[in-house]
Every structure is written in C-alpha cells, then in structure tokens.
Amino acid sequence: MAEKLTLAEKLWRDHLVVKGENGAPDLIYIDLHLIHEVTSPQAFDGLRLESRDIRRRDLTIATEDHNTPTKDIHLPIAEPTSAKQVQALRDNTEQYGVRIHSLGDKNQGIVHVVGPQLGLTMPGITVVCGDSHTSTHGAFGALAMGIGTSEVEHVLATQTLPLTPFKTMAINVEGSLRPGVSAKDIILAIIAEIGTGGGQGYVLEYRGSAIRELSMEGRMTICNMSIEAGARAGMVAPDQITFDYLKGRPHAPAGEDWDEAMEYWKTLKTDDGAEFDKEIFINADELDPFVTWGTNPGQGVSLMGEVPSPDSFDLASDQESAEKSLQYMDLQPGTKMKDIRVDTVFLGSCTNSRIEDLRAAAKLVKGKKLAEGLTMMVVPGSQKVRIEAESEGLDKIFKDFGAEWRFAGCSACLGMNPDKVGEFKRAASTSNRNFVGRQGKNARTHLVSPVVAAATAIRGTLSAPSDLED
Amino acid sequence: MEKISNFTGVGAPFRYSNVDTDQIIPAIYLKRIAKTGYEDGLFSTLRQDPDFVLNQPEYEKAQVLVAGSDFGTGSSREHAVWALRDYGFKAVFSPKFADIFRSNCGKQGVIAGVISNTDTVKLWEKMESEPGIELEVDLPSQVVRCGELEINFEIDEYTKWRLSEGLDDIGITLQNEDKIEEFESRRASWRPKTLPVKGD
Numbered sequence: 001m002a003e004k005l006t007l008a009e010k011l012w013r014d015h016l017v018v019k020g021e022n023g024a025p026d027l028i029y030i031d032l033h034l035i036h037e038v039t040s041p042q043a044f045d046g047l048r049l050e051s052r053d054i055r056r057r058d059l060t061i062a063t064e065d066h067n068t069p070t071k072d073i074h075l076p077i078a079e080p081t082s083a084k085q086v087q088a089l090r091d092n093t094e095q096y097g098v099r100i101h102s103l104g105d106k107n108q109g110i111v112h113v114v115g116p117q118l119g120l121t122m123p124g125i126t127v128v129c130g131d132s133h134t135s136t137h138g139a140f141g142a143l144a145m146g147i148g149t150s151e152v153e154h155v156l157a158t159q160t161l162p163l164t165p166f167k168t169m170a171i172n173v174e175g176s177l178r179p180g181v182s183a184k185d186i187i188l189a190i191i192a193e194i195g196t197g198g199g200q201g202y203v204l205e206y207r208g209s210a211i212r213e214l215s216m217e218g219r220m221t222i223c224n225m226s227i228e229a230g231a232r233a234g235m236v237a238p239d240q241i242t243f244d245y246l247k248g249r250p251h252a253p254a255g256e257d258w259d260e261a262m263e264y265w266k267t268l269k270t271d272d273g274a275e276f277d278k279e280i281f282i283n284a285d286e287l288d289p290f291v292t293w294g295t296n297p298g299q300g301v302s303l304m305g306e307v308p309s310p311d312s313f314d315l316a317s318d319q320e321s322a323e324k325s326l327q328y329m330d331l332q333p334g335t336k337m338k339d340i341r342v343d344t345v346f347l348g349s350c351t352n353s354r355i356e357d358l359r360a361a362a363k364l365v366k367g368k369k370l371a372e373g374l375t376m377m378v379v380p381g382s383q384k385v386r387i388e389a390e391s392e393g394l395d396k397i398f399k400d401f402g403a404e405w406r407f408a409g410c411s412a413c414l415g416m417n418p419d420k421v422g423e424f425k426r427a428a429s430t431s432n433r434n435f436v437g438r439q440g441k442n443a444r445t446h447l448v449s450p451v452v453a454a455a456t457a458i459r460g461t462l463s464a465p466s467d468l469e470d
Numbered sequence: 471m472e473k474i475s476n477f478t479g480v481g482a483p484f485r486y487s488n489v490d491t492d493q494i495i496p497a498i499y500l501k502r503i504a505k506t507g508y509e510d511g512l513f514s515t516l517r518q519d520p521d522f523v524l525n526q527p528e529y530e531k532a533q534v535l536v537a538g539s540d541f542g543t544g545s546s547r548e549h550a551v552w553a554l555r556d557y558g559f560k561a562v563f564s565p566k567f568a569d570i571f572r573s574n575c576g577k578q579g580v581i582a583g584v585i586s587n588t589d590t591v592k593l594w595e596k597m598e599s600e601p602g603i604e605l606e607v608d609l610p611s612q613v614v615r616c617g618e619l620e621i622n623f624e625i626d627e628y629t630k631w632r633l634s635e636g637l638d639d640i641g642i643t644l645q646n647e648d649k650i651e652e653f654e655s656r657r658a659s660w661r662p663k664t665l666p667v668k669g670d
C-alpha cells in the first residue's frame with residue numbers, strides 16, 4: 001500500500017529534482033516566480049555579475065506594488081528612492097525579457113492579488129516570491145513560500161531552490177461562522193492561539209468544515225497571514241470552489257489541459273490516515289470578530305472583550321511585551337475594545353483588498369456617512385479589482401460615504417509610498433501587520449476584517465457589523 | 471564565480487578588533503538597489519580619518535586585508551562582503567570571524583582565512599615595515615606568504631572546494647542541470663506559463 005502523505009508532502013514529492021544526501025538540502029522545482037521592485041534589483045545585478053541568463057522567463061512575472069503611488073498615477077513617482085526602485089524593475093525586466101505589469105496597466109497591483117487574478121496561481125504548483133506574504137497562494141493548494149534576495153537570484157538562474165524539508169501542522173476549523181464573522185477573524189484567532197512563533201518550521205494545512213465553506217478570497221486571507229504565525233507556508237486543499245474560481249481565467253488550463261489538470265488536482269488532499277507533526281482545533285461556531293490590541297498579530301482578542309492586563313499572561317516575556325505594546329498603543333488594560341476610538345480606516349493590502357472584501361465593506365457603508373473626524377482610504381488590490389468595483393458602482397458608494405477611492409498597490413500596509421497613518425494616529429486596518437511603525441512613524445494599528453473596518457468607519461469606534469443593527 | 475587557486479596582492483594591516491558589519495558598511499548604504507558599487511561605503515566612518523590605513527597611497531590597490539579578532543560581527547547584511555569585494559579585496563585574514571559573515575564571504579568568492587593571533591601580529595609588523603608589500607595567497611595548500619613569512623590558514627573544506635571550483639550556490643545547483651532539464655521535460659502542459667501573455 002502506498003505511503004500516506006499530507007498535501008504538502010505530496011507537493012514536495014512532485015517537485016523533487018534532486019534528493020539531498022548527507023544533510024544537503026533537496027532541490028525543488030519552482031513552477032511560478034513572482035517579482036516586485038523591492039527585493040529583486042540585487043538579484044538581477046547578481047545575474048549580470050556572473051553573466052547568467054534567466055532560465056525560464058516563461059515562468060516569471062513582475063508587477064509594481066510596494067512603492068507605487070495610489071493617486072495621481074499619471075505623474076512621475078515623486079519620492080526619489082521609490083522612483084529609482086521602480087525604474088530598476090522596469091529596466092531589469094526589459095533587459096531580461098520578463099513580463100511586467102507597470103503602473104497604469106490593468107494587471108498592475110499587489111503581487112499576491114495579481115497571480116491568482118490571472119489564473120497563474122493554481123493547485124499543485126510551487127510558487128515563490130521575494131515577499132513573505134507569498135503564503136497567500138497556498139489557498140489554491142499550492143506550495144507557496146516567501147524567499148530572500150539571494151534566493152530570488154537562485155530561482156531566476158536555475159528555476160529551482162535548495163530547501164530543507166518542513167514539518168506539517170493541521171489546523172482544523174470546524175463549524176460555521178456566525179454572521180459578521182469572516183476569514184480574517186479565523187486567522188487572527190488562530191495566531192492568538194498558537195502565537196507568532198507557533199508555526200515556525202511548519203507548513204500549515206487549514207482544514208475542516210469552516211474552511212470548506214469559505215470562498216477563495218477568504219481562504220487567501222487566511223493563508224496570507226500564515227507567515228504571521230511564523231510558518232513556512234499555509235495551504236488549503238483544492239475543491240470545487242477552487243476549480244470554479246480558476247476556470248476561464250486568462251492563464252488557467254483550458255481544453256484537454258484542464259481535464260488533465262483536474263485529474264491530478266482531485267488527488268491533492270491529505271490521505272486519510274496520514275499523520276501531521278502537530279494538530280490544533282478551532283471551533284468556528286463560537287468565534288467573534290477578532291481585533292488586535294498590541295503590536296504583533298498574535299496580540300488579539302474578541303471585539304466583545306477588553307484590552308488585557310499584562311498580568312494576565314503567564315510568561316514574564318509575554319507580560320513585558322504586552323506592557324510595551326500597550327504603551328505604544330496608548331491603551332489601558334480593561335478598556336472595552338469597542339470603546340477604542342480610531343482616527344482612520346484603511347481598507348486594502350494583500351490580506352483584504354479583493355473584490356469580495358470591497359463588496360462586503362461597501363454593503364455596510366452604503367447610504368451612510370463616515371463618522372465625524374475620521375478619514376478612510378480604500379485601496380483595491382489591483383487595477384482590475386478597481387475596474388471591477390467601479391463597474392459595480394462600489395467606488396461611488398465609498399466616495400458618497402466619505403472615503404477616498406485610490407489606485408492599486410500596497411499603500412498604507414507598509415507606507416513605502418506616501419500613504420501613511422499619521423504620527424500617534426490610530427488606525428483600523430485590514431492589513432496583516434500591526435508592528436511598531438509599520439504604517440508610519442508612531443502609527444497605532446488595530447488589525448480588523450473588512451466588515452469590522454466598515455462598521456468602525458460608520459461608528460468611529462472599533463465596531464462589529466452587528467452593532468449597526470440597533 | 472572565478473576559480474581561485476593562487477594569487478598575489480598588496481596586503482593591508484588593519485589593526486582593529488571587534489569590527490561589526492555596521493562599521494564595515496553603515497546602514498545608509500543599504501537603501502541602494504545594486505549588488506555592486508559598494509566600495510565607497512567600505513569602512514566609511516574610519517575612512518574619514520586621513521591617517522586611516524586605506525587612505526595611504528601604498529595601500530591603494532590592496533587585495534588582502536589582515537584584521538584583528540572578531541571581524542564581521544553584528545547584522546547579517548551581505549552588503550559588508552559586497553563592499554570588501556567591490557573595493558578589491560579577494561581575501562581577509564583574522565583570528566576569528568562571525569559565522570554569517572564568513573559564510574557570506576564564501577558566497578561572494580572572498581577567502582576568509584583564520585590565522586592565529588601571533589601570526590596576525592607578525593603579518594601586521596611585516597606589512598608596516600615594508601608598506602605596499604605583496605602577499606601570496608595559496609588556497610590549495612592553505613598558506614599565505616609574505617617575504618620570509620609562511621603562515622598556514624584555516625578554511626572549511628566545503629568552502630575551499632567551492633572557491634577553488636569557482637562555485638557559488640547557483641553554480642552548485644547548475645551542476646545538476648541535466649536533472650533540472652529532465653524534470654522540465656516531464657512538466658505537464660497544464661502547469662502555469664506567464665508567456666505568451668494571455669487575456670488583456
């Protein structure tokens with residue numbers, strides 16, 4: 001009888017080029033290499049230095065996202081270092097013949113939104129990018145990993161990577177989400193449970209009925225934040241929802257290729273009886289909307305709860321870090337999360353800027369007004385999402401509400417472009433990192449789902465969609 | 471990477487210990503986009519002193535740096551090695567290197583050879599008594615020669631093999647090119663391709 005394997009192990013097996021001997025790493029084939037302007041210039045320079053070519057430009061694609069402005073995109077990029085990085089990407093891709101989607105192009109946008117939107121991200125493949133949130137693509141049942149600049153160069157030159165095998169963790173999420181609770185809340189709850197280092201060395205497989213009920217967008221939101229738990233990658237086994245999402249996209253297989261792919265894709269699940277190195281269980285029925293109170297994504301609580309006291313943590317190190325976080329966040333233990341007033345709301349980033357996220361938020365804010373004194377920025381994940389949203393009139397809903405409607409990019413997620421949360425300002429943000437200074441110097445970030453972002457924008461304090469009913 | 475066996479170059483006596491990578495190249499040079507051209511950042515603070523060794527004309531073409539103990543500690547920035555390499559250094563000797571720095575050297579074709587404290591001092595005195603003197607670095611026999619001095623250095627076997635074969639990580643992977651090609655020949659046609667461009 002064949003060996004029982006987990007999904008991740010099957011993908012490893014199917015991409016093994018050379019099995020490493022005597023402690024040497026395995027050589028793994030890479031199906032898809034995504035590139036953006038921040039982590040690629042030195043890799044291209046390395047190629048030039050060694051007079052090497054790109055092995056498979058037909059498996060490589062670039063987009064501009066981290067540094068690009070989200071308004072006045074017809075003007076030259078104002079910030080000189082940003083302009084230089086973007087220009088370097090344009091020059092490099094031109095010299096090496098790599099496909100690029102530049103500012104203004106319909107397929108320009110956050111690299112992790114662009115891959116799936118083009119149908120390039122699909123089940124059973126390996127995906128890498130010089131960006132930690134590459135884990136997003138695991139939502140399709142792909143093995144997707146973030147890599148460093150030397151590795152970007154390695155993949156450009158060889159289309160492979162020397163990698164050491166990982167451990168596997170099953171995250172079982174059973175039950176059904178209540179209204180107003182979404183994928184973002186699941187992943188924030190998972191990270192709060194296992195900690196920001198809990199996934200270290202593991203590939204996470206999200207399983208269970210609550211995951212099966214999620215749309216592809218929701219699964220991407222969850223896999224996106226696997227890295228915030230320290231994991232190497234996160235994935236969801238493909239099913240009919242995956243196949244329906246993919247079918248007909250520009251680069252999805254067609255005709256006989258589709259049939260052949262489907263035959264293989266249907267085998268892509270963890271075998272019954274296969275063993276994970278670790279398993280955890282989450283009950284979806286009981287989940288509330290989740291928000292962070294601190295300065296790492298593991299410092300989260302139910303929105304119905306309170307800012308915790310540092311004393312409530314067992315470990316001295318956790319107490320100390322909670323104290324520091326609360327100081328930075330300017331929060332008092334015992335404050336009801338719902339009493340926290342924000343200055344700004346950011347709806348965007350590779351975690352939550354897809355069409356479904358925008359629709360969910362628009363539905364809530366339609367016909368309402370942005371709370372007094374607040375600002376709100378809506379940044380679609382890609383130009384295509386922006387166009388699609390406009391065709392549905394979502395831009396008008398957001399603008400009437402009082403929000404700014406922007407062009408696509410990473411934007412205030414990390415503030416490499418001019419979009420930043422102001423100093424000592426408090427943001428409800430649908431992004432993935434609430435690190436100190438991440439969204440701008442001394443900016444305070446609460447990570448939230450798109451619907452919590454919308455409810456908060458209406459009420460001015462951190463709010464659940466259910467708070468809008470009374 | 472170039473294969474390295476023997477080479478001869480001007481030696482520079484660098485009488486400093488505990489030199490971290492911030493001192494080798496400050497963070498401000500990390501905002502750049504290139505992997506080359508970091509020579510201006512090398513020891514940029516120390517170089518503001520006109521008496522600094524590398525500011526002396528005899529050492530203008532130095533290729534071999536002889537440093538004190540604990541060289542390359544601190545941040546893992548590969549830029550530190552890029553700066554040394556771009557300045558023209560092909561080898562650095564020290565009684566002790568930080569691990570990551572030494573491994574980064576190996577990736578960039580720079581020899582990081584460990585010599586004893588006594589030998590370090592001997593080399594410094596020799597170089598200072600005859601500024602601009604050349605050192606012969608003999609990788610196969612792991613010896614550095616300077617005038618009548620003949621000093622053994624240590625380097626791990628795997629790195630030595632890679633340097634003498636001129637192999638970086640990519641070079642090593644490419645030794646398996648036939649296996650990569652064979653793998654590609656079996657790659658199913660449904661798997662993604664970014665070219666030709668499809669859709670709009």
Ligand code: SF4
Pocket residue numbers: 065066110111112131133349350351409410411413414431432
């Ligand atoms: S949106 Fe944020 S997390 Fe995502 S790729 Fe851009 S900067 Fe990184």
